[in-house]
Amino acid sequence: MSQYFFQQLVNGLSLGSLYALVAIGFSMIYGIVRLINFAHGDLVMIGAFSTLAMITLGVPWPLILVFVLAIGAMAGMVIESVAFRPIRGAPQVTGFIATLAVSIVIQNSALMLLTGQQRNFVFPAFMRQRISLGGVNAALTDLVIIGLTLVLITCLFFIVYRTRLGTAMRATAENLMAARLMGVAVNRTILAAFAIGSALAAVAGLFWGGKFGQIDPLLGFVPGLKAFVACVIGGVGSIGGAMLGGYILGLAEVLFVGLLPQELSGYRDAFVFLLLIVILLVKPSGLFVRHVEDRA
Amino acid sequence: MLEVSGLNVFRGATHVLKDVAFEVARGELAALIGANGAGKSTTLLALSGLLRPRSGQAVMRADGQEVDLTRASTEKIVRSGLIHCPEGRQIFQSLTVAENLAMGGYIRTDKAEIAAAMDEVYALFPILKERASLAAGSLSGGEQMMLAIGRALLAAPKLLLLDEPSLGLAPKVVETIFDVIARLKAQGVTILLIEQNAVMALEIADRAYVMENGRIVLSGTGRSLAGNDRVRQSYLGVPL
Numbered sequence: 001m002s003q004y005f006f007q008q009l010v011n012g013l014s015l016g017s018l019y020a021l022v023a024i025g026f027s028m029i030y031g032i033v034r035l036i037n038f039a040h041g042d043l044v045m046i047g048a049f050s051t052l053a054m055i056t057l058g059v060p061w062p063l064i065l066v067f068v069l070a071i072g073a074m075a076g077m078v079i080e081s082v083a084f085r086p087i088r089g090a091p092q093v094t095g096f097i098a099t100l101a102v103s104i105v106i107q108n109s110a111l112m113l114l115t116g117q118q119r120n121f122v123f124p125a126f127m128r129q130r131i132s133l134g135g136v137n138a139a140l141t142d143l144v145i146i147g148l149t150l151v152l153i154t155c156l157f158f159i160v161y162r163t164r165l166g167t168a169m170r171a172t173a174e175n176l177m178a179a180r181l182m183g184v185a186v187n188r189t190i191l192a193a194f195a196i197g198s199a200l201a202a203v204a205g206l207f208w209g210g211k212f213g214q215i216d217p218l219l220g221f222v223p224g225l226k227a228f229v230a231c232v233i234g235g236v237g238s239i240g241g242a243m244l245g246g247y248i249l250g251l252a253e254v255l256f257v258g259l260l261p262q263e264l265s266g267y268r269d270a271f272v273f274l275l276l277i278v279i280l281l282v283k284p285s286g287l288f289v290r291h292v293e294d295r296a
Numbered sequence: 297m298l299e300v301s302g303l304n305v306f307r308g309a310t311h312v313l314k315d316v317a318f319e320v321a322r323g324e325l326a327a328l329i330g331a332n333g334a335g336k337s338t339t340l341l342a343l344s345g346l347l348r349p350r351s352g353q354a355v356m357r358a359d360g361q362e363v364d365l366t367r368a369s370t371e372k373i374v375r376s377g378l379i380h381c382p383e384g385r386q387i388f389q390s391l392t393v394a395e396n397l398a399m400g401g402y403i404r405t406d407k408a409e410i411a412a413a414m415d416e417v418y419a420l421f422p423i424l425k426e427r428a429s430l431a432a433g434s435l436s437g438g439e440q441m442m443l444a445i446g447r448a449l450l451a452a453p454k455l456l457l458l459d460e461p462s463l464g465l466a467p468k469v470v471e472t473i474f475d476v477i478a479r480l481k482a483q484g485v486t487i488l489l490i491e492q493n494a495v496m497a498l499e500i501a502d503r504a505y506v507m508e509n510g511r512i513v514l515s516g517t518g519r520s521l522a523g524n525d526r527v528r529q530s531y532l533g534v535p536l
Contacts, residue, residue: 170388175386175388178388181370
């Protein structure tokens with residue numbers, strides 16, 4: 001395997017990991033409350049700045065990871081209970097506008113608090129080294145991102161498919177009324193879905209900072225939008241689909257940049273959305289969903 | 297066990313239930329019969345807290361505790377033993393049969409008890425055991441109904457509300473379902489049964505109510521209503 005190809009693969013997988021982490025939460029939230037949550041990307045920003053603050057304070061790295069998960073979960077729960085719970089049951093457009101409002105509030109609060117200035121975000125030196133694997137080498141940061149994402153996704157799948165809470169979440173997502181008749185406290189279940197999804201997005205923020213080296217209060221917009229695209233590619237509402245959609249998107253982006261002449265690589269997002277359009281033309285309900293049921 | 301009086305329920309601007317009053321005694325099987333749109337399902341939705349009445353009382357008494365069904369949350373109502381098996385089965389199609397049953401036992405915590413209850417349901421409906429790891433959406437209509445009843449039983453109901461358990465099923469399956477209902481009654485479960493199949497419902501009911509346009513218009517024992525001319529003409533298809 002050539003170094004060039006390997007480098008592109010690692011790059012694509014680590015970018016895909018970021019998209020997958022954000023997309024999974026996006027999809028969980030849509031699945032359970034049918035809300036296209038455009039504030040979801042801003043959790044990435046919250047995660048990135050929380051990490052930066054903790055680096056500055058000298059918090060050890062393993063703890064930073066735990067705290068970022070916790071901060072993301074808390075932020076998600078606050079957003080759900082303050083902004084989305086009061087409008088539950090309102091028409092979908094209302095919810096959609098509410099998520100845009102939340103996004104604007106978060107972004108502008110961050111701008112006021114942190115200014116719009118770009119900040120350097122530096123992983124410790126040992127993370128930035130390159131390690132070689134049988135003739136090829138890759139940045140440790142990318143490998144850590146790929147590995148930790150797999151661990152987190154495994155934990156998530158365990159929760160969703162093997163625990164009582166996960167079963168209740170899937171039941172609530174499919175049939176809210178029936179879940180209530182089982183005695184499920186649906187508000188708590190919905191809160192849990194927001195907490196889990198937001199925690200994953202916040203960790204993606206940690207990774208985002210480490211991968212790109214600079215963060216600013218508006219950085220959530222792009223991952224939020226890409227997560228939406230990843231969900232649509234995979235089939236909205238399906239967690240496995242969102243994950244695969246994220247990886248496909250990351251690999252496709254890197255592939256475009258790698259294959260296209262230099263002058264065109266600045267248009268990578270245009271090609272990403274072109275890919276989205278093509279996929280939607282061929283499989284309108286997403287690549288990994290067999291049939292679509294619209295809940296009344 | 298269940299006492300309802302002066303219950304008024306609106307859905308949007310429509311006055312659906314008008315001063316509804318009835319009762320179900322402990323261990324009894326009560327049937328609520330009536331035409332489509334008479335307000336039968338709405339009655340059950342109001343009892344399980346999914347619809348809030350505008351006025352009236354609905355109280356359940358079980359094991360010395362009293363629950364005001366017009367105020368308590370659905371979660372609390374379910375936890376106090378009122379289990380509603382809703383119209384149209386409403387099983388979780390994407391979950392497996394076993395997961396559906398587990399959801400039925402969601403309010404219970406003792407794992408051994410849940411496993412025992414699951415075995416009982418499997419004994420009652422052996423087909424569910426065969427299909428335990430399949431997605432519930434792949435079951436036939438009759439099997440889905442069995443699953444819906446089995447799921448309700450997992451919650452160890454004290455008062456079981458059954459909404460049209462025979463709707464759209466083959467006669468043979470209907471017989472199985474009614475056998476199970478009779479067996480539950482024999483085990484001491486109090487049941488409120490909604491049926492369009494008035495013949496079968498009145499046959500097994502201790503007490504029955506007839507609902508028309510959101511009002512209870514007749515009541516009596518199952519047998520006396522089955523002999524009532526008005527009921528025979530309107531619901532049993534017997535010409536006068």
